[in-house]
Amino acid sequence: MRAFRSVTSHAAVLDRPDVDTDQIVPKQFLKRIERTGFGEFLFYDWRKDPAFELNQPEAQGARILLAGRNFGCGSSREHAPWALQDYGFEAIVAPSYGDIFRQNSLKIGLLPVELPAEQVKALMERARGGEELTVDLEACDAGGFAFALDDFRRDCLLEGLDEIALTLRADDAIAAYESAHDAPVSTLSL
């Protein structure tokens, strides 16, 4: 996983609620078997509209995305955070996220910051005014607002840790669980 410590950049503003992962990456691009190169498909249909927020000159090169509530709702496609990251975003700030999208983002080092709606609106105003923002995970601060993230996820992000390797350190505990519990099903004997 890509480590995340801090990012300073102007921010793109996408002030819409309930942006679903079907918009972030439409289904026709889920047929690829690679993990990279999804940035060009980000918001594929919306980007055809010249008035779309990310098409504006001030959004170009932004590494922070300010978004509305329930960002990334819908499908579990990790292609959505892959596309945002590949496009150049390193952090998102929104009032809330789709649960699976948030989890997926944390797993790849794309930081989903959660702040109260009025603070996100305030950051959007400042971003529209051309102000650069800093999202700092060590300080848990986004543009002067404190945010929370549990210590474990924060450490994983700061260090870019491979979570599978971490879990495999608990191999004894997993084996103990398996010997204490009969598997309820077997897919090999149907």
Added chain:
Amino acid sequence: MPQTLFEKVWESHVVERTEGRPDLLYVDLHLVHEVTSPQAFEGLRLAGRAVRRPDLTLATMDHNVATGDDTPVDPLSEQQLETLQRNCDEFGVPLYATGSGREGIVHVIGPELGLTQPGMTIVCGDSHTSTHGALGALAFGIGTSEVEHVLATQTLSQSRPRSLRIRFEGEPAPGLTAKDYVLAAIGAIGVSGGVGHVVEYAGPAIEALSMEGRLTICNMSIEAGARAGMIAPDDATFAYVEGRPGAPSGAAWERALDRWRALPTEPGATFDREVVIDVAAIRPQVTWGTNPGMVVPIDGAVPDPASLGDPDAQAAAERALAYMGLAPGTPIREIEVDRVFIGSCTNSRIEDLRAAAAVVHGHRVHPSVRAMVVPGSAQVKAQAEAEGLDRVFEAAGFEWRRAGCSMCLGMNPDVLAPGERCASTSNRNFEGRQGAGGRTHLVSPAVAAATALAGHFAEPSE
């Protein structure tokens, strides 16, 4: 302290609990399909890791598959299906490939094979994994990084969500379906109303539902933002599981029953949040916008965005109406459709097809409508054909197709053309979901069937 169903299943699957870290949970069943798995298998390959428990893993092909010989899939879909076959061969994962007779939508075949059982933890790289909660399992969707984690370790590290109980009280009007219950519930709590929660659906109206109806309800938990939905297992659950290929038998069946009967939420157990829905007040539901919370009764009209919630909600409603090509105040019944789709992991089981067939029997699809039925699995298809439902649909002018996800998300050639309007029994009416520029209205199988005959939204009684 009295425990909820969710707490019991969660606690019995904790492999390791460390202060300040998410719990490490054991996964009893990992379902795999072709879209969200290739990068996970590649990750294993690059790290030199094996699949820890192929015997707790099952793959099928569903999202990309062709549903008819007239619509072969494109080379990229072919490649993704072949990649799944290759990965399953290499890592020893059992696969029900197209043509095996046991293939189908991953959330239809799990329960159908008896692999989905009360008290289990089940994950899949698909948000509609919540479906399996209908049998009292804790089941939720995961992304590809988590798919790789489960393949390698058979565990997931998870923070415990909050709990929400939705009680369905009252007596439903005749003909009301589980799809109407769940759409009404999403309309009531909103598409983010369940974020961070596991939902338990309860109350007399839920207990009275068939297993198919319960699967429909739990399927759409994610459309309210909840990663998982659950229903307490009861005699209907046990009767559904008994005798299926994956179900225990003999003495093991009796032991399983003892465990399962201890699962339901105990009196006095508390939830972080409770919502009550009066079923008697629900009418057949039709969505008008671009998320499943934008829903009204079929007797209603397209709402005026100015009448809705906060400025964000109003702006979203205006965008939705522009996309849907609808004007505020239009009666739902006057909206004409071009297409009807009966299928998807929400509504493609045998009971759904029986309900739709009962409506269309002896009638003809409206001449301006193209209608299709896509069974959820090869076994549902075979069962329906044994009952003659295929002939009922074809005589009425429906296309009868092979099993798959099909036009729920249009990864295969079953898509809407830009501007086409569809009454669909699927779960998502997002922009472009069924094809770029396509306009989706979510409904029950009965309303979809009646709409196919009338050419505009209609109830079976019309």
